[in-house]
Amino acid sequence: MSELIYAGSLKTLEDEGAKVIKGGSHAIAVFVYEKQVYAVDNRCPHMGFPLHTGSLCDGILTCHWHHARFDIKSGGTLDPWADDVPTYPVEINGDEVWVYPVPFNKVTIEKLRQRLRDGLEQNISLVIAKSVVGLMEAGFPATEIAKIGVEFGTTHRRSGWGSGLTILTAMTNVLPKLDKTGQVLALFQGLVHVARESSGMGTRFLLGSLPVSNEKNTQSFEQLSEWYRHCVEVRDSQGAERVLLTAVQSGFSDEQLADMMMTAVTDHFYVNTGHTLDFHNKAFEILNQIGIEHRSYVLSSLLPGIGDVSRSEESHSWQSPVNLVKPLKEAFRELPDILADDTSRGDAGIDEPALVEQILSDDPIKTVNMMMDALKNGVTPSRLAQLVTLAAADRISRFHVQNDFRDWITVLHTFTHAHAVHESLRRSATPELTRAVFHGAMSVYLDRFLNTPSARRPEPKDVETEPQSPSELLEMMNQQQQVAESARWVVNYLARGGDKSELFNTLGHALLREDAEFHSFQMYEAAMVEHDHWEKEDSELARYSQESLILAVTRYLAGHAPTAREMPHTAQIAMRLHRGEKLFQDD
Template sequence: MRTEEWISAGALEQLRSDGAKVIKGGIAVFAHEDGAAAVDNRCPHLGFPLHLGSLCDGILTCHWHHARFDVCSGGTLDPWADDALSHDVKIENGEVWVNAAPRRTMTIEKLNKRLQEGLEQNIGIVIAKAVVGLIEAGVSEDEIVRVGILYGTSQSSGWGSGLTILAAMRNVLPKLDKSGRILALYHGLVHVARAGAGRAPRRLLGSLPSADASVKRLAEWYRNCVEVRDAKGAEKVLLTAIAADASPDQLADMMLVAVTDHFYLDGGHTFDFHNKAFETLEAIGPDSAESILAALTPLLSNPSRSEEQHHWQSPVDLVTPLKQTFERLQRGELSTQDQSESFNAPFDEEAFVEQLLGDQPLATIRQMADALQGGIDPARLARLIALAAAERIVRFHTQNDFGDWLAVLHTFTYAHAVHERLLRSKEPLLHRALFYGAIAIYHDRFLNVPRAPKPKKDAYMKGIAEAPTEDLLSLLDRRQQVEEAAGWVTAYLDSGCDHTALLNTLGHSLLREDAEFHSFQMYEAAIAEYDHWRALMGTESLSERAADTMLIACARYLAAHAPTAREMPHTARIAWRLHRGEKLFESE
């Protein structure tokens, strides 16, 4: 209920003389026609004092960004602003009285509507204020993510970087404090809005008239469509499979088998984006399958196929031995003779990682094939491939061309995606994806020549014991602190301090920036792989070193790409301060 506390705004005649005044509670009162009107003094756009604006014909205009409001209702004429909170006013014996409580408050329903409007109109401040309001109202983060995912997948652009960022940020929310979670959601949603800006809504083609075909037959049709780059046919087959009640696992195998029929599509992005879509589907529920999965089919219209690229064929032909290996695996044959004894001994994980990082790709292919035929868990191989890919980032020398950071990043995020899928799938044809990741690691070998120096932690050990993790943020206020960040994180890991604080701080080092797409991928993949290795602590000798490698790799990559302008987090901070009722300008 609204309070009946009334605040005096003084004599009406004096108000007419002054035009406007600010009273207790930060309420701006204006002389209007024969009486008065009152609104919250903070412009709901960015908080500028409205009493410094102008009132003409009942329209109150803020002089900062010229947002316009009906002074009586507070309603805005500008979609990028919000309605101002208005207050009841009464005149008694020539004195103006203002109700201390506004006429209305922002409900969850209205906040959801504003979030949808912010996405549709690509207005960052509207998105930020909606996210802050929803979080403070206790709405679950997955409900907020769901709004963004369903909007993004309804656009003709299909699944791309914006949706991938939102999906990745949803995955890391448990590692972040409250402000970090707000920033993560805000970044993801803004990138979804940008990706859909100016594009027409997506219209699904619909399923085939009959869903009598088996899921196995539909999977064959789907592979055939992808083979000839028929994205529209693939969409219809996919929607038919969904209508036939294929499970999410069956749909994932159907789609990813088709993706792995050709080598390392679009530099790994195609597999990575598919994985993020299925992780999202898992999070927000199978009822969104049509919208989410159909958004992937545009990726299949013309992806690059690495077996057609020169560096996969020369100076070492990797295409032919890979195809031969896949045929042998399907037939259940070992790639070399008398290999069965090799699996009577424990698998040497450390030696395998070094093999991946070496320059003998044909030997790597043989070893992987024999390991799979010998019964090793494919997800275990995937985890080690992701570790080797992270090592490439740890060993990446800063004298390389700056753009080459993307090469090692793409390999790592692809390897992570393969790991996640093989933890969920037993489909043998997906094992081909392991080999593509291993060869990508081989192709990145020259980016570790020379190898980056090992992190120098000694200079930071004393400071770690005395200072909080925010010292890392101060370090990253300067450009190209790659080796320094690696040294700091190494010192922190060796100090025995709580890793939880470090994960949160690394997140904030990302989220306080106007970060590019790949930095979001880096943080999410590194944190996920870190968790996988930490879960093995005490059972595998390599686990502690591997977990540390993930965080060092993450710190090096983020340091290489910081600082930036930081406009987006500034907007989010304004939204949060407005929600809390803070004054943003001293003139108030």
């Protein structure tokens, strides 16, 4: 039990107005106001400025740094960006004033969780940062922190799932790649993007399921799937939502729901430049981490946007000068029969490197035929998707900086779509979803001019020397136009036996120290996940693939750095405050 701390005589305090005493590891400010004595933490909860230098008037203590205002009795703030200040019990013994150094309003896990919700609701980055730091330092599970963001984002954005929730999911997926500081930054960035995207966007209310009361008036899964598919086809988001919620309420599995939803998404080609399928994949990924009880809100959040998506088969580039639509539709008619024959699936003896090079070629019809032959010869849809994803990564690793800067995103879209298809097929392989593998391959074909000229793959040098320090890469990315230099650095690092886990953490920090744009988060996460799949194999192609993915993410991140770095600066403030550092003093 903490002992009382002597604050001084009542008369002395009245004369001084405010006094600072030592309270454990920090200072406590003692004030006399209207003949009453009050004690508060001397650190302003906003940014740590000493409150004893503030003004006390009309029962309001005002910090002079950012003018945060606090009720001197309760410690509650009038400014939502400032947090409440801890207050302490005071005992007066005759003329002696004593302070008990344990606050009335202790910081608890529940208070930090609520404060995180407050930060999301008010879209206040510093409040979000301090909440994440506090929760992580208290050992609160990272997935539970992400869950708070998902619950908020799927409820308080009328237009549904967007880039914010995708970033949050992607960053949750890569937490094992990062050190503790990186994990804080990853969650913070994801949550801030959710808050920004939801700000002023209105609350989304569920329509509810169909009035199903028992098995007798419950439609079959097949019937619900047919209805859902039709609703998406005619861009009827409300009808699709009621059907989806009915399927959820009826207790169908995540795999069944994914099959139903992915079938509708892949009825058209490369919908919304791949974002729609990617969002669907991310929704199922986060459900796997936060629990199926969130299915109604998470999955239905994918539907508000279906009425306004592009369908690539309607675009000129998919029809001319080479008609990609017709051969694909012809191939798709064969898929059910091909995939039904799984006697040899998984034991295919095809030339996979040759298939990847074909996907990168300028002969899309031959590509379709070779991919169909691969399936007929036993290649699984997920393996075929993995090869298409590798080809898409090669487009990025070969992307030349002479291209328009915005074209980085063009090759990125193809890669993240292919990755989402791969991950989705790993959960459930259907003929309908397999169509998306071909959509991705055709997008790789259409991106071919973005490899003209093609960036050269660096050759390692001085491989006998010790690997460089990963901090060198961060220093390099402090300057613009370091794409080729960063690629050469990482190739040498790998050839010299550099530690990959350190490299991936460094690349994560290269991303998270920036005010990164949506697609950069996608790039890092997809590259990390795809790399890990290839790392499980021991082959020349697997080694090539791992290097290609590392090259792709390194070049992409280098091409988008540096930025103003405002967001990570906010997170650093929160971390320094948690450590008790004095921000108001010179370093």
